[in-house]
Amino acid sequence: MAKKQKKPMNEMSFMDHLEELRWVLVRSTIATLIAAVGIFFFSDFIFDQVIFAPTQPDFWTYRFFCDLAQQLGVSDICVTEMDFVIQNTDMEGQVTMLIWTCVAGGFIAAFPYILWELWKFISPALYEKERKGAKVFISVSSLLFFMGVLFGYFMIVPMSVNFFATFKVSELVKNEFNIDSYMSMVKTSVIACGLFFELPIIIFFLARLGLVTAELLRKYRKYAIVGVLIVAAVVTPPDVVSQIIVSIPMLIIYEASIFIAAAVVKKKKIAEQNEKLNG
Template identity: 70%
Template sequence: MAKKNLNEMSFLDHLEELRWLLVRSTIAVLILATVAFLISDYIFDVIIFGPTKADFITYRFFCDLSSQLGYSDLICVKEMPFIIQNTNMEGQINVLIWSCITAGFILSFPFILWEVWKFISPALYESEKKHAKLFIFSSSMLFFIGVLFGYYVIVPMSVNFFATFTVSTVVINQFSIDSYIGMVKTSVIACGLFFELPIIIYFLTKVGLVTPEFLRKYWKYAVIIILVVAAIVTPPDVVSQIIVTIPMLIIYEASILISKIVVKNQNKQNG
């Protein structure tokens, strides 16, 4: 049966389209989660638990940077004084399942974007529908860059900080596997979605909910929020905080620029 035009679709038709979007996206996530399950040893030993090792690439980078800046080995990571333990009977099974599902979501993100595009495309102009490939490519790249930023920057900094922080030498850090992997998943997914901000701002500007003036007006508040987040997720040293803050500020500035471009194009069309 031919697909209905937007004007011919009722509210129930839209719900039906949304239902199939969710079904197809879920199937894609589960398929790639199964693939992740088949290589789960590599995912856990090399990827997830990579930041728990003192020779992780990020720690080696900061150690080299410390030497180049003349700080000797001030920010070098020489050991990780903590252990990861499982305290629940079904803990490791749950961790395995949800970690594979998270990996499936990350890997299937471009397909999910394609499904979202097909859902919203009937409401777009013909000239805008031609940009489907650009939308999928740019959104996917931003998401994966955010995921890598979260994994190689936010996660190791957080692990190093919490591993070395102690209120007393009497206390030994023994983190639960749920706590550790939850932190990894939250940091990676949150950064991936945060890097989607320019795309989100594009659509919000298109529908008139956001303007460049609004984003510029609250710029100082955005900077404060970013600085607070950077201070929370990084060790208490200026270098680490700057490394986290700069990409976030660039993303916010890029969002303002995109909003300006959208408004300018809309004014041309209306003029």
């Protein structure tokens, strides 16, 4: 049986585009589930040595801030104990947690492939020169995502755990966190940071479509700075050094997005001027 040929972009109807998007989602979901099955076989290591590692006082981040504070001569912020317990209160709680943790891990592991599927979907709308940048797009986007995941895991998660573990409205109240709450915080922090680090890529395409400009991003820069500082103040110990370390990468990402939006708009204007001169 002859293989069905894919229609050219300009000949595809709205329903054809929806069908293409549906298959992108189907293939991405399958890739995520395959990766989730692979992660299942390493679940003991992932839970004990990765997910619950930030609950230990000797976690890398706590030791880093402790050494840094001692070198700078600021107030002692060393973590010596974690005065809380993580408990499960639902009959099927641990089974459900295992399944969704594997799925979340599968999404992270399969992210480069998901990017490749998205690239194949949007590439017909790009110029020929831009289509040749597939490897660059996949590499840079994957790198930014994994950098965000690591930032979330080594900075946001342990700082959040330390904050909520030490925060008490009264000494009479003991912290006993539900495992669902802990896992939700870990997954949200890690994946959200990974996606936030994709901001320059998202801005690139939005700027290409004329939906975002550098002027607009500069206009809302002060609100972005306030938002980043609030997040940093919430998840870090009450010292300026920790807040700055957490804030700087996020602010750099935002400033890089402004630079990218400006470059895209400038390139579009030059292309339009060349078309007028040649036309």
